[in-house]
Amino acid sequence: MIKVDHLSKSFGKVKAVDHISFEVMEQENLILLGTSGSGKTTTLRMINRLIEPTGGKVFINGENILDQSPEVLRRGIGYVLQNNGLFPHYTVAANIAIVPQLLKWDKKRINHRVSELLEKLRMDKTFLNVYPDELSGGQQQRVGLARALVADPPVLLMDEPFGALDNVTRSKIHAEFKALDELKRKTIIMVTHDVQEAFELGDRICLMDKGKIIQNGTPTELLFNPANSFVKDFLKEQRLLLEFKAIRLNDIWRYLAPQTPKQGSVDLHGDASFWSAIESFKFVNTEHLHIKHHQKDEYRSAGFEELMAAFYQYKKHQPHE
Amino acid sequence: MNEQQTLWGFMAQQSDKLLTQTLQHIGLTFISLIIAVLVGLPLGILIARKKNLSGSVLGIAGILQTIPSIALLGFMIPLLGIGVKPAIVALLLYALLPIIRNTYTGITGVDAAVKEAAIAMGMSKWQVLFKVELPLAMPVILAGIRTATVINVGVATLASYIAAGGLGEFIFGGISLNNTNMILAGAIPAALLAILFDFLLSLLQHLNLKKLKRAAIVLPVLLLVMASFYFIPSAYGDKLTAGFTPEFMGRQDGNLGLQSKYGLKIHTIVISDAIMYKAAFEKELDVISGYSTDGRLKAYGLVVLDDDKKIFPPYYAAPIVREDALKKFPDLEKTLNMLSGKINDSLMTDLNYRTDYLHQSPERVAKDFLIAHNLWQPQRGGNGGIVRIGSKIFGEQYILASMYTMLIKGYTNYDVATKTGLGGTKICFDALTNNQIDLYPEYTGTGLLAILHPPQKTIDVLAGDRDKTYIYVKNEFEKQYQIKWLQPIGFNNAYALMMRKKQADELGVKTISDLKEYLERN
Numbered sequence: 001m002i003k004v005d006h007l008s009k010s011f012g013k014v015k016a017v018d019h020i021s022f023e024v025m026e027q028e029n030l031i032l033l034g035t036s037g038s039g040k041t042t043t044l045r046m047i048n049r050l051i052e053p054t055g056g057k058v059f060i061n062g063e064n065i066l067d068q069s070p071e072v073l074r075r076g077i078g079y080v081l082q083n084n085g086l087f088p089h090y091t092v093a094a095n096i097a098i099v100p101q102l103l104k105w106d107k108k109r110i111n112h113r114v115s116e117l118l119e120k121l122r123m124d125k126t127f128l129n130v131y132p133d134e135l136s137g138g139q140q141q142r143v144g145l146a147r148a149l150v151a152d153p154p155v156l157l158m159d160e161p162f163g164a165l166d167n168v169t170r171s172k173i174h175a176e177f178k179a180l181d182e183l184k185r186k187t188i189i190m191v192t193h194d195v196q197e198a199f200e201l202g203d204r205i206c207l208m209d210k211g212k213i214i215q216n217g218t219p220t221e222l223l224f225n226p227a228n229s230f231v232k233d234f235l236k237e238q239r240l241l242l243e244f245k246a247i248r249l250n251d252i253w254r255y256l257a258p259q260t261p262k263q264g265s266v267d268l269h270g271d272a273s274f275w276s277a278i279e280s281f282k283f284v285n286t287e288h289l290h291i292k293h294h295q296k297d298e299y300r301s302a303g304f305e306e307l308m309a310a311f312y313q314y315k316k317h318q319p320h321e
Numbered sequence: 322m323n324e325q326q327t328l329w330g331f332m333a334q335q336s337d338k339l340l341t342q343t344l345q346h347i348g349l350t351f352i353s354l355i356i357a358v359l360v361g362l363p364l365g366i367l368i369a370r371k372k373n374l375s376g377s378v379l380g381i382a383g384i385l386q387t388i389p390s391i392a393l394l395g396f397m398i399p400l401l402g403i404g405v406k407p408a409i410v411a412l413l414l415y416a417l418l419p420i421i422r423n424t425y426t427g428i429t430g431v432d433a434a435v436k437e438a439a440i441a442m443g444m445s446k447w448q449v450l451f452k453v454e455l456p457l458a459m460p461v462i463l464a465g466i467r468t469a470t471v472i473n474v475g476v477a478t479l480a481s482y483i484a485a486g487g488l489g490e491f492i493f494g495g496i497s498l499n500n501t502n503m504i505l506a507g508a509i510p511a512a513l514l515a516i517l518f519d520f521l522l523s524l525l526q527h528l529n530l531k532k533l534k535r536a537a538i539v540l541p542v543l544l545l546v547m548a549s550f551y552f553i554p555s556a557y558g559d560k561l562t563a564g565f566t567p568e569f570m571g572r573q574d575g576n577l578g579l580q581s582k583y584g585l586k587i588h589t590i591v592i593s594d595a596i597m598y599k600a601a602f603e604k605e606l607d608v609i610s611g612y613s614t615d616g617r618l619k620a621y622g623l624v625v626l627d628d629d630k631k632i633f634p635p636y637y638a639a640p641i642v643r644e645d646a647l648k649k650f651p652d653l654e655k656t657l658n659m660l661s662g663k664i665n666d667s668l669m670t671d672l673n674y675r676t677d678y679l680h681q682s683p684e685r686v687a688k689d690f691l692i693a694h695n696l697w698q699p700q701r702g703g704n705g706g707i708v709r710i711g712s713k714i715f716g717e718q719y720i721l722a723s724m725y726t727m728l729i730k731g732y733t734n735y736d737v738a739t740k741t742g743l744g745g746t747k748i749c750f751d752a753l754t755n756n757q758i759d760l761y762p763e764y765t766g767t768g769l770l771a772i773l774h775p776p777q778k779t780i781d782v783l784a785g786d787r788d789k790t791y792i793y794v795k796n797e798f799e800k801q802y803q804i805k806w807l808q809p810i811g812f813n814n815a816y817a818l819m820m821r822k823k824q825a826d827e828l829g830v831k832t833i834s835d836l837k838e839y840l841e842r843n
């Protein structure tokens with residue numbers, strides 16, 4: 001879907017991005033992770049041509065992005081910034097409608113789409129005619145997201161989209177983010193310096209340092225198969241939490257007790273993270289979770305202790321532990 | 322309280338002119354403001370885009386701002402002549418800096434994240450400018466326009482110097498006439514205009530961003546309406562245009578008298594004495610107020626219209642002398658009277674023309690005249706005491722002082738000390754009463770109006786009569802100051818209306834009444 005090929009950018013003598021290459025599959029969520037100054041933003045901004053590269057190429061759906069006019073390219077790519085960049089002189093509705101206006105949609109279609117999105121983002125209709133400065137940080141970020149999604153672009157670029165939010169609001173938005181059906185269809189590149197966030201939201205993570213990609217892999221690969229000591233050190237803090245977030249229920253499938261499908265409803269699917277399973281004990285009023293494999297017609301059931309036991313079983317079998 | 326009432330009285334009496342001037346003032350302010358916005362806004366946008374230009378553009382606009390207004394208007398005259406054009410250009414130059422600067426500051430101050438979002442959503446450069454940068458910079462830009470407006474209301478008072486009208490006509494007319502009510506009648510509306518516009522623009526500036534869109538439409542319309550005010554007063558298009566000095570405009574023996582005694586209705590602009598004659602010569606003006614013996618009359622081919630209803634009091638020139646000096650120098654009176662009746666208006670005009678335009682020295686002009694009239698004698702080099710002669714600070718007085726000096730030296734045994742260039746009437750007269758000088762040439766009208774200040778009744782009785790006025794001032798000066806008016810020299814340097822001779826002949830206008838009839842006929 002997106003192919004980045006030996007992309008470089010220098011600002012004078014500073015090599016902000018240094019010959020990096022990676023690919024993002026359709027509907028994949030790739031995280032660019034790294035400390036500040038590692039070149040994440042610069043990489044992201046070269047994909048929608050806010051910055052022109054000094055070397056290398058970017059392809060979207062096999063087409064070189066330099067072959068389109070930047071305006072047309074950008075209208076097909078959603079962009080979410082850390083400081084949301086909402087127009088203070090536009091209402092929420094007008095802010096969300098910017099790209100459809102540029103694409104010359106008719107009024108009815110715009111209104112319909114704006115209301116639909118607002119509903120999906122669990123914001124009341126009354127917000128439509130409100131100005132951004134009257135919204136909370138979380139609400140502003142939701143509107144920023146709606147604005148990026150409104151024309152249903154296949155690609156979404158997000159630069160620290162939740163970076164300015166407090167922890168409580170952020171974890172709430174994380175949950176919504178994962179639940180939003182619109183986002184499941186998108187190919188997303190998201191920049192963050194927050195390891196926990198990367199592990200919670202990313203299908204794959206590019207760990208960057210000094211303009212280079214140090215490792216590109218799934219969260220479990222990074223955890224259990226680190227390319228070097230830099231990666232290992234980077235993930236050192238709150239490692240257990242990261243493991244909880246990285247491991248899917250499918251990964252520990254064979255350590256869980258089988259269950260017959262007729263009994264009770266399904267609480268979770270196999271592609272949910274171990275972390276979300278543990279968390280769901282707070283919400284589901286039960287001793288045992290009922291889990292369905294995300295592809296096969298198989299079922300498992302587990303209480304908190306069985307889950308923890310399965311988790312340690314799994315870890316014992318990992319190479320680097 | 323009394324002052325208050327007379328101010329109201331003045332404003333009520335002059336309400337026509339007040340309205341005209343106010344509308345002109347508003348018009349001038351906003352015409353130049355619109356042009357300044359049309360020039361300044363794009364320049365501000367340009368330097369916000371190309372920051373390396375910002376230093377020089379803001380620098381130049383800043384320097385323009387520091388040029389004193391009078392000087393700037395002065396620079397404009399050779400380039401653009403007189404009237405509304407140079408005034409607007411000068412005002413425009415003052416208004417530029419705040420508009421350019423605030424546009425630049427406003428645009429560069431737009432939140433970078435907002436701009437980035439706009440670009441990232443696929444807006445073109447122009448869309449970013451019109452939908453994001455300009456709307457968000459608008460409060461700052463409006464603040465600049467607000468500053469420019471207030472500056473313009475102030476500077477526009479100076480427009481009257483170059484015949485562009487406005488409230489400066491009252492202000493500067495009042496200053497030269499020492500008429501406080503007239504000054505206030507111009508200054509108070511000007512100040513109110515400044516306060517009013519400042520207030521209205523501050524409302525606009527603090528309008529919610531939401532309403533700004535509507536304001537962006539209303540504002541240009543409003544500006545255009547304001548600007549068009551300038552043309553309302555001049556809408557009655559007359560065939561002839563008069564240019565009068567601010568002083569003349571406010572005098573009973575000036576424009577007021579022309580209106581009340583003659584019923585003269587002519588399209589009038591106010592202009593400074595310095596450029597009035599030339600403007601008449603260049604056909605920018607048809608009728609001007611001037612002095613009947615001014616050398617420029619001859620230089621520019623102008624002719625004086627006869628004041629057939631005698632509204633201009635006579636300004637016959639005669640030497641005035643301290644009585645103790647006449648006793649001390651017994652031969653003095655008869656010597657000074659040798660000039661009596663010798664110089665009429667056209668002769669004096671000619672003499673003035675030589676000093677003012679041919680730049681001959683007053684001594685030479687005086688000597689040539691005396692020789693031509695067989696009055697000149699070589700100096701006797703006597704030592705019978707020193708006669709001190711004074712003069713005011715213009716050519717005619719220098720010439721007369723020179724003639725008296727030569728006559729005294731040639732016909733008596735006295736020596737002479739001259740103290741020429743004694744400023745205005747007050748300085749000269751004070752020098753005489755304080756025994757600093759013994760004599761100087763004075764004019765009957767000046768003696769009457771500027772020194773004696775008699776009640777209006779007395780002035781009416783004298784009714785502009787040459788002999789009655791002379792006798793009145795002669796008697797009063799003797800009584801009050803022990804100063805003697807000797808015999809008049811002959812010419813009358815009074816206020817006068819003048820036209821180009823050619824035009825006056827074509828129109829058959831010889832007197833002010835002729836002029837009035839011509840205007841009414843056509």
Ligand SMILES: Nc1ncnc2c1ncn2[C@@H]1O[C@H](COP(=O)(O)OP(=O)(O)O)[C@@H](O)[C@H]1O
Pocket residue numbers: 011014015016017034035036037038039040041042043
């Ligand atoms: N416009 C710029 N001009 C000069 N240097 C820049 C510019 N943008 C980024 N850099 C430099 O490039 C490097 C990478 O920056 P950035 O991509 O913003 O990092 P990150 O988003 O990972 O924090 C940093 O050293 C930064 O100082």
Ligand SMILES: [Mg+2]
Pocket residue numbers: 040041042
């Ligand atoms: Mg960054």
